Amino acid sequence: MTTHRYRTHTCGALTADDAGNNVRLSGWVHRIRDHGGLLFIDLRDNYGITQCVIDPDSAAFADAEKVRSEWVLRIDGEVKLRDAAAVNTNIATGGIEIFIREIEVLSVAKELPLPVFGDAEYPEDIRLRYRFLDLRREKLHANILKRTKVISAMRAGMGDAGFTEFSTPILTASSPEGARDFLVPSRIHPGKFFALPQAPQQYKQLLMVAGFDRYFQVAPCFRDEDPRADRLPGEFYQLDLEMSFVTQEDVWNTVEPVITNVFEKFADGKRVTKGWKRIPYWEAIRKYGSDKPDLRNPIEMADTTPWFRGSGFKVFANQIEADDKVQVWAIPAKNKVGAEPIGRAFCDRMNAWAQGQGQPGLGYIFFKDGQGSGPIAKNIGEERTNAIRDQLGLVDGDAVFFVCGVPRAFYKFAGEARNKVGFDLDLVDTEQFSLCWVVDFPFYEWNEEEKRIDFAHNPFSMPQGGLEALNTDSPLELLAYQYDAVCNGYEIASGSIRNQEPETMVKAFELTGKSREEVEEQFGGLYRAFQYGAPPHGGAAFGIDRIVMLLCGVQNLREITAFPMNQQAEDLLMGAPSPASAKQMRELSIRLNVQS
Structure with a gap:
């Protein structure tokens, strides 16, 4: 030895x-x-x-x-x-x-505040305070190791695809990315602040203007927003990329194999989509009730408004007559072969669930003995019921649920109902990673709180139709060269072809209420760069945390992050955030005015 x-x-x-x-x-x-x-x-x-x-x-x-x-x-x-x-x-x-x-x-080790052997549930505050012990537990330890391997595979794939890795600044200027900035006071310039980057968006575009052609980075990003299960407070990591002289199809065709290979490498036997679907935004909303559809669920919603117009089911018919924007969407529940027929008990449970979501209910028809049953079938009559059955391809043992109203107001609920039906009937194929692109996003949306038009997604995207469309078309009807990658109901990436034309950039911001002077002041670096020969370019950013969460089969990002904060945005292990000393405050020329 x-x-x-x-x-x-x-x-x-x-x-x-x-x-x-x-x-x-x-x-x-x-x-x-x-x-x-x-x-x-x-x-x-x-x-x-x-x-x-x-x-x-x-x-x-x-x-x-x-x-x-x-x-x-x-x-x-x-x-x-x-x-x-x-x-x-x-x-x-x-x-x-x-x-x-x-x-x-x-x-030697003191008596343990939480068990390391096994993966039993334990209070989160204890797990985070003693995270160094929690990380010894087998499942969490394996998740963190898998995370590092996933990132390594991403880097290798990007290198093989001809990308070069760059690092961009962490201390930068504030940028409107849709969330609050983390601000860092400047000691040398009293009263002024740096911002931690919400994304390396402007820098990666500047790298394209500088002629580097294909950039990528495993980038830390910082957003001061409330936490949720699929986004941690404070910081997250993304596979950031940008390409010059490309259409959006070029971006999709280049990056799709890289991400597919990563999923295949760590899928643990689950199937991975080959050839991602391209689904227009409004089609995704219409069929799935979501711009991040879970395609493992085979249910596709359909418009059944004509069968209720002028029908005996006055709850729907009166709404359709009063407002031509009202539609009735059907959520077909095609039961599994050999399963127990869907009956009134299941339909009533779905109705009760809808009421628990703050809805008036969820109308339904279920089919048995060659005919439709339930209050709706009784009120609209056999002919209309059979027309709905034929349109949706339903048979005995199946059912259909209905949502009525103005689609913009109810589509999210309809999508949630689709998901619940799919999971409750065991229709969702959980042994796969189903990936797709959702494309053609709206360029603008209406900001009800501020009563103005605002960017629906990335403000640096190119509107379809360019400057001419901005000058002539209704803003809320404009589409963008904007796309998201989606996997199993989660958005895992967002990207676009960028707006590299100075006048188009100014006009796009003017429609949201910003003046030319404000654009030049807030985005001076990018605006100046575009006046000195900017190539057409586009890219995307893939959320590393969400991808690893999916590959590890967990529901919370804290299960794939080494040292996360809690739900109150506190680091219980290191005791952050913490007060600054009087000396530090004086050096930064800051005086506190904490509201009680």
Whole structure:
């Protein structure tokens, strides 16, 4: 055996081929078991677990009896094959064990505030305060390692696709990316502030103007917004990319194979979409009730307004007559082959669920014995009921649910109902990653709070039709060369072809209420650059955190982030945010005016 101070092998390296060898391991005590005098110590490190055993005749037995969970040990001993009945096929080292000859305690551990062995639920505040212990737990530890491998695969894929990695500044100027900036006071320039970048948007466009052609970066981004399960407070990471002399199809065709390969590499047997669909925004809203549709769900909604116009179901018919914008959308529930027929009980549960969502209810028809049943079928009559059945391709055992109103007001609820029906009837194929592009987003939207037109997405996107469309078309009817990548109901990327024409850029912002002077002041670097030969360019940014969350099969980003904040945007481990000292405040020329 070599005389390395701590180990000759890791705890995941030994196999039957090492039997008879003397080895040295170091790691944490994962678990201790007493089997009739024999002590078994499972020793763990980053690479795996090795079972070690010692009997009372060993000179090191007294030391072994003192050992407790999560102590750090050095163990010397001989590798032996396990008895056939004792082989553990669940771990790489399951065919061998170490007969302990010597133990050295490298570090002791106090009584643990949370268990490391197993993945039982535990209060989040304890998990975050003692995150260094939480990260030792098997599932979370594996998630963090998978995250690093996913990022490495992304970098390799981008390099193979001809992209060069650049770093862009962290201290920069404020930019309207749709969220609050994190501001950093300048000591050298009292009263002025840097902003942490919400995205490297302007810098990557400037790199295109500088002639670098294909840029990418694993970029930290900072937004002062409220947390939610699929976005952590404070910071997140994205695979940021930009390309020159491209159409949006060029961007899709270039980056799609990179991301597909990443998913395939880490899919753990799940299927991955080959050839992503391109779904126009309004089609996505119409069919799925969402601009981030979960295509694992086969349900597609349909317009059934004509069958209710002038019908005996006055709840819908009166709304249609009063407002020509009112529509009735159908959510067809085509039951699984061999499943129990959908009956009144299921339909009533869906109706009760809708009421729990603040809706008046969810109308339905279910089909049995060759005819439709339920209040709606009774009121609209057999002919209209059969027309709906034929339009949607329904048969006995199926059902259909209806939502009525102005689509802009109800489409999100309709999409939620579609998702619930799909999952409750087990129609969703959970053994796949279903990817697509949602394209042709609206360029503008109406800001009800401020009573003005605002950008619907990225303000730096090119409107379809360019300057002429901005000058002649209704702003709320304009579409953008804007696209999102979607996987299993999550937006995982957003991108666009950029607006690189100075006058088009100014006009686009003027329609939102900004003057030319404000555009030149707030986006001076970009505006100046566009006047000195800017190539047509476009790109996207893929959310690394969400992609890893999907690949790890978890529902919360805290399960794939090493040191996250809590829901109140606090770092319980490091105690941030924390007060600044009086000296620091004086140096920054800042005086607090905290509102009680």
